Amino acid sequence: MDMNxxxxxxxxxxxxHLQSLNSSLLELEKDPADKGVLNEIFRVAHTLKGMSGTMGFxxxxxxxxxxEDVLDALRNDRISANSDMVDILFKCLDALENYVNTIVSTGDEGNEENKGIxxxxxxxxxxxxLPTKSAKSSGRKAKSKPSDEKESKEVEVAQAEAEAAAGSEIGLVExxxxxxxVIRKALEAGMNVFQIHVEFDKGCLLKSARxxxxxxxxEKNSEIIKSVPKVEDIEDEKFxxxxxxxxxxxxxxxxxxxxxxxxxxxxxVHILPVTAEMIGVSAEEIQETAEKTGGASRPEAEGVAAQTAQETIKKAQKAGKTVRVxxxxxxxxxxxxxxLIIIKNGLDNQINAKDSNAWSESIEYLERVTTNLHDAVMxxxxxxxxxxxNRFPRMIRDIARELDKDIELKMSGEETELDRTVIDEIGDPLIHILRNSADxxxxxxxxxxxxxxxPVGSIYLRAYQDGNNVVIEVEDDGRGIDVGKVRKKILEKGLETPDIVETLSEKEVIDYLFKPNFSTADKITDLSGRGVGLDVVKTKIEALGGTVEVETRMGYGSKFIIRLPLTLAIIQALLVKIGSEKYALPLSSIREIDNIKFSDVKMVRNREVIMLRDMVIPLVRLNEVLEVKDAIPDEKKKYxxxxxxxKGDKLSAFSVDSLIGQQEIVIKSLGKIMQGIKCIAGATILGDGNVALIVDSNSIAV
Structure with a gap:
């Protein structure tokens, strides 16, 4: 039977179900007497037991x-819950998650028995x-088995020998x-062949499920070569x-x-080992063939089994990439x-028509529908x-216990929607920031x-939509960032000279926290102090086309603000020309476009800047950054x-040769060969069939 x-x-x-179990266990720890939560946990555990059993895990x-035994005792008031018990139930949850992850990666649950749990x-x-599971019935009649293991083993061996000698009361199937x-090839290869006869209790209501x-x-432990009755009849309960x-x-x-x-x-369960004599072949003949082939042959069924296993693994690895709609x-x-079909039929009818107005109307209609289709797909x-x-309340709970602190995580805006590709990537950065706030x-x-x-510290995790972006905030009411301490660390690490450090603004000082290997922790712990964390956050967020900012007030707390695009698939972009090449700049990061006099370009700290409405903005020559050789020189331009x-609260001025216009573009990956190029976020195919590279403004902006 194929359950793949x-x-x-x-x-x-x-x-x-595991996520629901996680949330319910947190509620149970807060109120151990809540029968509603206990019943929900029991229901989820019972459902998971049935699902895993049906799948053969x-x-x-x-x-x-x-x-389930422990939960049943809890909800019937035979025992009472405490933090230690909830810890064990959380370990059960972690073990179940490990089983599921193993199933995803290998197609099988693995060999871990979790005996300690x-x-x-x-x-x-x-x-x-209360009686433990070993003393309870597990679907078999315990009294029918001898109490002594050695005696039981001897009985089983004697029974098997008797069945083999007498041909068994069940007899070999036709x-x-x-x-x-197939059986002959298996025996020649030194493999075992068993006939297995399975009997259900007469009161069994779900024969097909069993x-x-x-x-x-x-199927997990062998290859089935014969079934009586046929597999299809067993599936339909026709037995x-x-x-x-x-x-x-x-x-x-x-x-x-x-x-x-x-x-x-x-x-x-009656198992009959199938021997050579049972299929009309002598043992000597099997032995002789095995010696000639060196025992290297394998039955055809074994090859089928290997192929089935590979298909199972591939199928499992695809799991989890779905979206419920x-x-x-x-x-x-x-x-x-x-x-679209109606428009297509209309355009077919107008191919030979001379009415240009009808053609234009159809094109406008087509544009309107494709825009709506894009929105719908998004x-x-x-x-x-x-x-x-949903994974973070448990994490904060565990961190609080580890640090011996009282911390409460308050979440809002969970219904805010993001593109699935962004959702898959945003988890790790948020883990770093939340750990940072807790520690x-x-x-x-x-x-x-x-x-x-x-007495209880609060961490706020919020999400809300802001135009074409989603904003995620992580705020705490803790001690805030000690800017003076960060300045000292900058000097200790030799990142800047004392004169420059003194002139840095508070925001500029905080930006150094996002540098690689930079940490203000006094000691290294399991949670922090190694200097890896915020630099990973920044890299990951910017790779998603987003930005991260920090607001802090000493003694009152800090706030991390992450801005992310709603989607990474289709964006509005400004097409520009540099030399003979076309580039796309994401419209979401553009504030304005200006023509600047060359006299407004100044030099500050050996960098070009422009003066715009009393603002000093760093100038970035895109032709130099992107290494465009045939860019128009300044002396040939009027302005x-x-x-x-x-980028965050900072501005940068990108110089271009000319503007082409705004366009909706589909982002295409550059593939593994060009992966990691900082200045380029991807590519898009234009209407004329040419390719335009998409500039990663976050990595270029100063």
Whole structure:
């Protein structure tokens, strides 16, 4: 049975349930008596157990089952919750996330049993005087098994030998010539062939679901070459309470007995090793063929198994790149595509017509529809920032416990939407900033008490839309940035001379925090002090076409302000010409365009600047930065055309030869070969088929 088609759905839904579990556990820690939260956690754990079981991920299923036992005891008031217990439940959550991540990368849950967590869950029940899972029924009848493991093993071996000698009471299923050839090749290659007969409890209501689980176990550990009844009939529940399969495997019999017996509602598992004699071949003949081939041959089924495994991994690695879309947005897309078809038919009819007015009207109509289509597609790509924000309350909770501080994270604007590509990249920068606020910003309990501040420090995480940008703010009510301390660090590291440091404004001093290897921490901890963090934040944000600014007030706190474009796919741009080449400048970063007299160009600190309305703005010669050889020299120009670009609260003037005009452009990646070029953010294909490079104004602006 092929469950690969459900893998991406499983991953996506598991991640949603885990995020819900994360939020609910935080609520439980605040109010352990909240029955509504407890019931929600139990529901999520139960759902995860069922999903993982259906997919055949037995380790994940077992862990959620143990977790469910503790949650059931909690909600029935047999035990009470505390911080230590919530810590263990969070460890369960982390283990489940690791299982899902392993499934995404390999297509399988891995071999981690998480025994330490399972034992910790069992201890919780023991301390409460409750029976642990080992004493409860797990879908099999415990009384039917001998209590002594050695005796049990001897019974199993004796039973297997008896079945092999007598041909078993079940008997070998009917095999065709293809089946016999595959079995023969498997035996020649030294592999095992088993006939496995599975019986369900007579009261089993979900035979097909249980069969799915069994088939997942079989497919994970072997290759199925025969099924009676057929797989299709088992899927449609067209069978009684038993079925038989023949498998080729390199695993031993005990593994199948153990794994299949762990499935609920299994009444019995009978395994018959298939020998050469059973398929009408002598053992000597098999041995002779094996010696001739050196045991190197492999059955055809094994090759199929390897191919299936690779397909599973590829399928799993694609999981998680989906976007859930409101049906209304899809309806809008459908309507717009319908309009495009109408326009296309209209243009076909007007090809030979001489009515230029009708043609112009159709083109205008087409332009209007394509603009609406663009907006609709952008909305489909949009994802609420909640997808990123939801992971941070848990992180702040863990950091607060590690630092022994009282910190509360207050979030707002989670419904604000960003392009999926931006959402995927913004998480790491926000983690750095939030860690920075918790470690450097928020004071200890003693400090806050001495300063007459509330005992619990607050970190505010906000998101809101501002025109074509989304603004994300991280603000804390902590100690703020000590600008004097930063000045000293600048001198200690030899980044500037004392004279220059004294002339730097407060904002210019704070900008040094974003330099590589720059840290004001007095000691290195697991959270900070290594000088990597804010420089990573700046690099990442600017790579996304955004900016980051800092506002601070000593003793009152700091605020990091991140501005990001709504989308990275289609933008409004100003096309300019430098020499014979065309370039695109993102319109979102342009403040104004001016023609400057050459007499207004001055030299300050060996840099060219222009004077514009009493403002001193650094001049950037784009022809020099971009190494354009045939740019028009200044002496052949009447004036200097400059594009004033804003980066945060700073302005820069980009000199260009001429302006072409504003245009909506589609951003194309330059690929791996040209990756990492600072001045260029990508490329676009113009209407005439030529390529124009998109200037990365953030990396060039001074």
């Amino acid at each position: 088609q459900y893998l991406d759905i499983f991953v996506e839904e598991s991640r949603e 037995t380790r994940m299923q077992r862990l959620t089952h143990h977790m 399972v034992d910790a869950l069992a201890d919780i029940l023991k301390k409460g005087g 095999l065709n010539q293809y089946d016999i050839n 069969a799915f689980i069994v088939f997942q176990i079989l 009684d309470f038993e079925f038989t399969v023949v498998v080729v495997t390199s695993n031993d019999q005990e593994l199948f007995e153990r794994e299949i017996n762990s499935v609920a509602e299994i009444a019995g 409101d049906i209304d947005r899809l309806d809008v897309l459908m309507n717009l595509v319908s309009e 909305k489909v790509r949009m994802v609420p920032v909640e997808a990123v924000f 450097h910003g928020i004071e200890t309990r003693e400090e806050r008490k001495r300063l007459n501040k509330p 200097l055309t400059v594009v004033i670009v804003k």
